[in-house]
Amino acid sequence: MTRWRAAASFAVTCCALAACGLLAGCGSSDSAGPSITLYSGQHEQTTDGLVTAFEKQTGITVNVRNDDEDTLANLIAVQGSHSPADVFYTENSPALEFLQGKGLLSAVDPGTLARVPARYSSPDGDWVGVSARVSVLIYNPSLIAASQLPTSVLQLADPRYQGKFAFAAGETDFQPIVTSVIKTYGQAAALRWLQGIKANAASHIVPDNETITDEVNRGQVAFGVINQYYWYRLKAEIGASAMHSRLAYFAPHDPGYVIDVSGAAVLKSSRHQAAAQKFLAFLVSQQGQDIIARAAGNEQSYEYPLAAGVTTSAPETPFGQLEPNPITIADLGDGSAAIALLRQAGLL
Secondary structure, eight states: BOOSSSSSHHHHHHHHHHHTTTTTTOOOTTTBOOOOEEOOOSSSHHHHHHHHHHHHHHOEEEEEEEOOOOOHHHHHHGGGGGOSSSSEEEESSHHHHHHTTTTTTTTOHHHHHTOGGGGGGOTTTSSSEEEEEEEEEOOOOOOOGGSSSSEEEEEEEGGGGTTTTEEEEBTTHHHHHHHHHHHOOOHHHHHHHHHHHHHHHHGGGGGGGGHHHHHHTSSSSSEEEETTTTHHHHHHHHHHGGGOOOOEEOOOTTTTTTTTEEEEBBBOSOOHHHHHHHHHHHHTTTTHHHHHHHHHTOOOOEEOOTTTTTOOOOOSGGGGOOOOOOHHHHHHHTHHHHHHHHHHOOOO
C-alpha cells in the first residue's frame, strides 16, 4: 500500500473529527458490550479473519476502518491525543515507527512481546510484530530467462533492463528496499540508483504490487519487484494453470532482499487500553497466528507468521530458509530518508 506523504490530508482529518462529534462516543463501549476501534492498513481479508475470531473469543466488538497505512498514520498523527482509534495495524514497520517517534503509542504488554522474536518488534517495545513478507523478483519466463535476471538490487538500474522492469515507487513495500540501499551504499549512490530504475521502468512505474504481479503474469512486462505473497494470492485467485510467471530471489544478503514486518500498536490516547492490549495479544496468539498461517477469512494470507512454533501451510520457501539483508527494524526507522530520496528522484 502507498506510503504516507508529509502533507497529510488535514481536511479529511477534520471531517473525521467532526463526524465523531468531536470524538464523543467514538470507539466507546455501548449497551451491546465493549468495543474498540481498529485503524487497519493491512489487507482486508487478513484483518477480517482476525477480527471475526477475536470477537467470537472475547465478545469485544471491533469497529474497523480500512485505508492505506500512510493515510491512517497521518490521520493519527494529526488527531494526536484525540484519535478515536484504539489499535493501529499496518503492513510495514515504518508507519509504526513514525507514530512511535511522535510519542503516540503505548507500551505493549511484555507477555505479548515475548511471543515474537525481539528483532521483529519495536526496539522500544511500543508495537509488536505480527507477520512478515519478503521482497522478491517476479518474472515471466517467456520474456526473460531466470539466468538473465539481476542478482543485486543495484543491477535494476542497468540500461540492459530498460523497458523490461516494473516497480511501484509509492508502495510502502518498496520503501524499506530504498532504505536498505541507502544504509548500504549511501544517499548519493541510492539517488543514482533510483534515477536509473526510473529510466528503466518508464511506463511501467505502477501504483501497487497487485498491478506489477498482474502485468508480469500477463506478459506486459518482463519482471518486477514485489513482496512474495502477492504472487501466491494471484495464483489462488486465478488458478495454477493461468500463472505464467515465477519468483526468484536476489543474492543472499543483498540490500534488495528485505524482510518487511507487519505490526500492531495500541494508541496512548485509547480509552480502552485493556481491550486494545487483548487484541494485540490475540494477533500473536496461537489462534491468531494460525489464521495468518493458514487462512484469512476464506482465503490464504500467504504472509509468514512470526510467533514461535507457527509456520505457514502455503508452499512457500520456509521463513527460516530465507537469506535477507540483515537490516534491522531500527535501521528501517520511520522511512523518512527513503521518502525524501524518492521525492528527490521525482518518483513521489
